[in-house]
Amino acid sequence: MSDDTEDDSGGESTADMEFGEQPAPLGVKVGSTRTVVAEDDADSPSVTQTLTCLATYDDALTGEEHVIYGAEAATEYPDRVRFMLRSGLPEDKETTGLAKRFFEEFASANGLDTDSVVVYAIPTIDNEAGLDRLAEIIEDGPVGERRIASYPESLCGAVPALGDGLDAIEDTFVAINMGSTNLEACAYRRGEQLAPFSTGAITGTEVDRRIANYVEEETQGRVNIDLTTAREYKEQHADFNDYEPFSDIIQQPGGGTYEFTIEDAVMDAVDEFVDAAVDEVANVFLPDLASDYVKIYQQALDNPIVLTGGMGCIPGIVSEFETRLGEEIDREVEATTADEPETAAARGAHRIAERLVDLGEY
Ligand SMILES: Nc1ncnc2c1ncn2[C@@H]1O[C@H](COP(=O)(O)OP(=O)(O)O)[C@@H](O)[C@H]1O
Ligand SMILES: [Mg+2]
Known part of the structure; x- marks a missing residue:
């Protein structure tokens, strides 16, 4: 979790920095089947979703390892695609690492705002070690420089x-x-x-x-x-x-x-x-x-x-x-x-994030 990082708004324009633009509110759910992000205006959010899976392959020319995620990975590499959160939470160090990698790829491909207040919808499962590993993925994640908060998925989904x-x-x-x-x-x-x-x-x-x-x-x-x-x-x-x-x-x-x-x-x-x-x-x-x-x-x-x-x-x-x-x-x-229950938790989390931004709670 990071403190005030207003001076560190890397990609923002000069004007934004001078006027100290508010951070972007983001609602995120990293689910075992799909990852969903809601952003922009919470009244009519833009919602992005993808399968929570990834596959790696070696570049045919350079030998460098590349990562692909989501439906593309599931379809093209059914033999070695990994669903990192198969059981709901990361089970070990390896899947935690893969999940971090997945989230970085997803965030960069979708241009998610790093200068953000992020609310995560997280499961209520009695598995402390798994929840700690999920927290690690979230805290090391590419978004939420201003503030990271998490709320139960069913509360977010009810919003x-x-x-x-x-x-x-x-x-x-x-x-x-x-x-x-x-x-x-x-x-x-x-x-x-x-x-x-x-x-x-x-x-x-x-x-x-x-x-x-x-x-x-x-x-x-x-x-x-x-x-x-x-x-x-x-x-x-x-x-x-x-x-x-x-x-x-x-x-x-x-x-x-x-x-x-x-x-x-x-x-x-x-x-x-x-x-x-x-x-x-x-x-x-x-x-x-x-x-x-x-x-x-x-x-x-x-x-x-x-x-x-x-x-x-x-x-x-x-x-x-x-x-x-x-x-x-x-x-x-x-x-x-909710209408569209499969994205409701991320949209509810996004509304909470927007309220935190409005209240200056970051
Ligand atoms: N349109 C749909 N019709 C039926 N089942 C669905 C639909 N969309 C998602 N699901 C099912 O809902 C489950 C995923 O729910 P979700 O709340 O996203 O789970 P998790 O938090 O465990 O990742 C999966 O079993 C998925 O197949
Ligand atoms: Mg769930």
Whole structure:
């Protein structure tokens, strides 16, 4: 974390330096599947996202090692692309180093402002060593010369769901974050996290695994898809409102192609996901919250439950979750999500960063 570095505004024009221009607010989420950055004006931010992965190759002429990241790396080098945060947080020194390299490449390719106040949306996982390594990536990162702050991903993701400003920071509500590697739940009371719960058993990645298995079953063993393809099937086709069976074609090992149609594999997997999430929230998280904070429990359940995280993108998942949870706990509940949940955490973080800049808190 750096202090005042107003004199050190390397790339700024002379005019900017003379008038001591305010730092740029940035909201950043480095997720296990995607990294998302929101910048410029928080009312209509520009949002950049990329897959959190990188591959290296040697320059054919000079032998120098080059780095490519994102979809390009995943597509061109499926054999050696690395998703550094596969389990949600960096697992060791090596992946921490790779993640730093990724973030530097990403920041320079997208011209992210170093003279910035950055808010990071970070997971709520009980893994101190992993969180320390994430902090190292953030603190050594290429942005945030003026100030770096971090807030829970589900709070950031709830910000765009609960109004145009920062109402979420003042409210009392329950947030359920449905990400690639964890299901997280907690209540917020004016930004304070209560009864945080997380499990690595109910996840977007587990859904992808099941889709791959169910596709194999549904095609009588003829089709084996990898996890990237399974994730794409889920992201493109899962839909609780009006799912349509879809077809795909694979190359067969002996040559020739095989066309198949998926009726059930995708929806069976996401259906089980919602049931498992509801079960965990109704029977583990909410009872814990009620036993520690009964008033907050009542108050929070009178407000909409905010679903955050990329799995919230599946059309119809919010009302499906709402109905099934209501049945399970035998009381009426409402659920909501931001538009475009996959970028909501970065956009919420960006709004917080903008407020910090406005308040001169840097
Ligand atoms: N449009 C979509 N439809 C269905 N699932 C999606 C969509 N977009 C993202 N996801 C899923 O959401 C998960 C990523 O959520 P995210 O909150 O970004 O996770 P993390 O914080 O773990 O990186 C992945 O499993 C991804 O496939
Ligand atoms: Mg997450």
